[in-house]
Amino acid sequence: FYMVFFRAAIIGILAAGVTIGLGMLAATFLEWQPPVHSEWANWKPVIHVIVRPVDVVVVVLGALACCTLGSIVPANRASRMDPFDAIVEGRFR
Numbered sequence: 001f002y003m004v005f006f007r008a009a010i011i012g013i014l015a016a017g018v019t020i021g022l023g024m025l026a027a028t029f030l031e032w033q034p035p036v037h038s039e040w041a042n043w044k045p046v047i048h049v050i051v052r053p054v055d056v057v058v059v060v061l062g063a064l065a066c067c068t069l070g071s072i073v074p075a076n077r078a079s080r081m082d083p084f085d086a087i088v089e090g091r092f093r
Helices: 002-031 053-070 072-080 083-089
Strands: none
Touching: 002 053, 002 072, 053 072
C-alpha cells in the first residue's frame, strides 16, 4: 500500500518539476524582446511575468495531491492481492 503511495509521490514531484520548468521557459520567452534594429522587432508584445514562491508551492502541492488522491484506489487493490499471484499472472485488477 505504501509503495504505491511512494511511487505516486515521486511521480507528483517529477510532474511538478517538469511543470515548473516549462512554465519558467514560457515566462522567459514571453519576456524576451527582439533586437530593436531588426525589421521584425514589433512582431510580439513584451509581457512581464512575475512568479511568486507561493505559486511554486501551490503547483508542487497540487501535483502531489492529484497523484496521491489518484493512487488511493490502486493502492487499496494492490494491498489486497497476493504478491506471488500478481507476479505470476501479470495482471493487476
